[in-house]
Amino acid sequence: MLQRLHAQGPGGSVVAVGHRIVHGGPAFDRPMRIDAALVDALAALEPLAPLHQPHNVAGVRAAMAAFADALHVACFDTAFHRSQPAVHQRFALPEKWFDAGVRRYGFHGLSYESVVAQLGERRHGKVVVAHLGNGASLCAIEDGRSIATTMSFSPLDGLTMGTRCGRIDAAAVLHLQSAHGLSVDEVTRLLYRESGLLGLSGVSSDMRVLEASANPRAQLAIDHFVEQLLQSIAAMAAALNGIDTLVFTAGIGENAVALRSRVVGRLRWLGLVLDEHANASGGPRISSPQSAVGTWVLRTDEEVVIARHTAAQAVQ
Numbered sequence: 001m002l003q004r005l006h007a008q009g010p011g012g013s014v015v016a017v018g019h020r021i022v023h024g025g026p027a028f029d030r031p032m033r034i035d036a037a038l039v040d041a042l043a044a045l046e047p048l049a050p051l052h053q054p055h056n057v058a059g060v061r062a063a064m065a066a067f068a069d070a071l072h073v074a075c076f077d078t079a080f081h082r083s084q085p086a087v088h089q090r091f092a093l094p095e096k097w098f099d100a101g102v103r104r105y106g107f108h109g110l111s112y113e114s115v116v117a118q119l120g121e122r123r124h125g126k127v128v129v130a131h132l133g134n135g136a137s138l139c140a141i142e143d144g145r146s147i148a149t150t151m152s153f154s155p156l157d158g159l160t161m162g163t164r165c166g167r168i169d170a171a172a173v174l175h176l177q178s179a180h181g182l183s184v185d186e187v188t189r190l191l192y193r194e195s196g197l198l199g200l201s202g203v204s205s206d207m208r209v210l211e212a213s214a215n216p217r218a219q220l221a222i223d224h225f226v227e228q229l230l231q232s233i234a235a236m237a238a239a240l241n242g243i244d245t246l247v248f249t250a251g252i253g254e255n256a257v258a259l260r261s262r263v264v265g266r267l268r269w270l271g272l273v274l275d276e277h278a279n280a281s282g283g284p285r286i287s288s289p290q291s292a293v294g295t296w297v298l299r300t301d302e303e304v305v306i307a308r309h310t311a312a313q314a315v316q
Contacts, residue, residue: 080109
């Protein structure tokens with residue numbers, strides 16, 4: 001960026017920089033102007049999102065050094081979910097642990113904001129958004145507000161992902177440590193970097209590679225991904241007491257035609273009917289006129305959401 005600005009000659013300057021921050025913890029429920037104290041607070045959250053937060057914080061520090069006179073704004077993936085009812089933010093743990101920050105946060109909030117903005121009047125209904133990429137989650141949204149989501153305390157929970165295991169019995173983690181002697185670092189590496197589609201298939205974490213593979217383990221990984229997705233869509237619909245709209249977004253959601261067809265076909269009991277031609281063309285609407293649930297493919301744009309939040313902070 002510095003090289004590009006220099007190439008443009010004198011007169012160009014950076015007024016503000018927006019930063020995606022994956023984890024905002026319990027304290028940050030809206031975009032915030034960044035100062036040294038906030039950077040330290042974000043760094044303290046690094047153990048909760050080890051694949052993301054350290055890089056987010058490093059980017060903030062580098063940008064603040066490069067653009068020292070600019071406004072810097074933190075935009076949190078967790079903030080969108082702070083509107084959830086208390087019952088959806090709690091684990092079944094004693095109150096003191098909730099107060100200590102052990103709670104369901106939810107992630108991909110900037111992506112969900114992007115989709116809500118694109119839905120227009122449809123956002124006022126009961127919407128389930130499937131953000132499916134290397135990281136994957138679902139969100140139940142009503143009147144533009146998050147009601148429930150599949151990720152919880154960290155970006156590890158919920159759906160099967162590229163290298164992350166998704167939902168797992170906590171006792172399995174204890175067993176890996178007590179019976180098999182895995183250290184905290186070894187368990188962290190296993191669950192975050194060696195599991196998910198990669199762990200199941202032994203082939204790749206990339207859905208495109210798995211779909212092209214003849215290895216039966218690759219098909220097992222896809223089957224597992226689809227099954228977890230179907231069960232979780234039903235759970236999100238239950239949280240909303242119904243569903244009017246289903247949206248696929250992010251890398252897999254926007255591009256995996258066969259996977260979308262398979263998922264929608266298994267959801268006919270919810271009233272979904274696929275338009276195969278529209279699905280093959282990438283939508284945006286991929287449901288037939290007979291479908292009781294509008295089904296869409298929308299391209300998420302988290303950068304635009306960050307830019308809007310940053311611009312709003314700049315004029316305050």
